[in-house]
Amino acid sequence: MSDDIRVLIADDQSMVRQGFTVLLNAEPGIRVVGQAVDGAEAIAQAAELRPDVVLMDIRMPGTGGIEATRVLTSPADSTVRVLVLTTFDLDEYVYEALRAGAAGFLLKDASAEELAQAVRIVARGDALLAPNVTKRLIAEFSRLSPVTPRPPLRDRVGGLTERETEVLTLIAHGLSNAEIASRLVVAEQTVKTYVGRILAKLSLRDRTQAAVHAYETGLVRPGGR
Template identity: 55%
Template sequence: MTTTVTVLIADDEELPRTGLRTLLSARPGLDVIGEAADGAETLALAASLRPDVVLMDVRMPGVDGIEATRRLQDALPEPPKVVVITTFENDEYVYDALRAGASGFVLKRAPSEQIAQALRLVATTDSVLFPDAVRRLVAARPGPPPRPARGVPALTAREAEILRLMARGLSNPHIAGTLVVSLETVKTHVSNLLAKLGARNRTQAVILAYECGFVIPGAGGPAETPAG
């Protein structure tokens, strides 16, 4: 049985918001259950509708997408995943949204099926969305990191190995296969390293690992496809 992913679209411009709703509603496995015109409305609708994913524009008046992403993580016991939608791949707002807890980002000019696939993947898998794009975003940031590099907290050798595989976009089953360990073992290690890093999700953990110099943004990675 196919899982239907419920989506809330947040964008302050009515035309793009309506266009996205029309395009995504026509895609199998997606159900657009609401639209919000700003961050405050996004928070209210997310609390009442409980979508699986919020497709979030970051540049909105009042409560912007970054702050809305941050508040969603704190306000709801099981917050929806957040996928940022942006015009420019190297937008500083996107980087800040990922650090605030967004699971990934997509470009507004991307084909609707690619956006739909990203929403499905974020809702139903445990891999980092478009890991090469995240790596390029970190590498393109001008100047020093937003906070002093502090080094990665004491990870076990296995946790460190798993964090590097997460940065490549591997999901838990793929990591288990690569390391020849059980899926439950991988899940335990991932849970432990997220707690040690103080990360809300895998993408935020990878961002922190890049910032600390634990993973080098310029290092090679997988082909530019959605992980999963």
């Protein structure tokens, strides 16, 4: 059907591509429209097939998943969402993939239910950034970022209000909209409004980029609040 979520699977392992194709095609509202063996083919097929979501392996020969993700998500009018596939949640490349524009990541041993849920989450514009993923992200920032004086707050928040800055900080710590609403004692819809304003003011695509921005600008420090 025309309103199905269109998925492209990019992985150099045939078994992974075939397995995910079978699992996703069995899900209502999801249709696999293509398969790619590397990043270059993923870029070419995405241009032709215009998928909503690309399941992207990180480590592939030739053009890898990180570069392909950067190419697919960099255009200002890009609507494709990239969900990175990895074998280990400690994969050092996950951090770079998120910076490159990935909406989140998924372990290759995910169940059919987890896989379908992940595709639906990123297809609707949300980010798959669970608290355990955020912890890995924080650990990478802690390892890679030198300890330097932070710039003035106004230079780090890009015109955000005090409440929007507070919401951005909570996003960076991995809280969901419901958890943020509970913490701030406001309606979840109010939090969604704040998140939308934050993304618009900072010219960011999603919550993943918002979390990355919060750490890269020093608004939030690893281990700090």
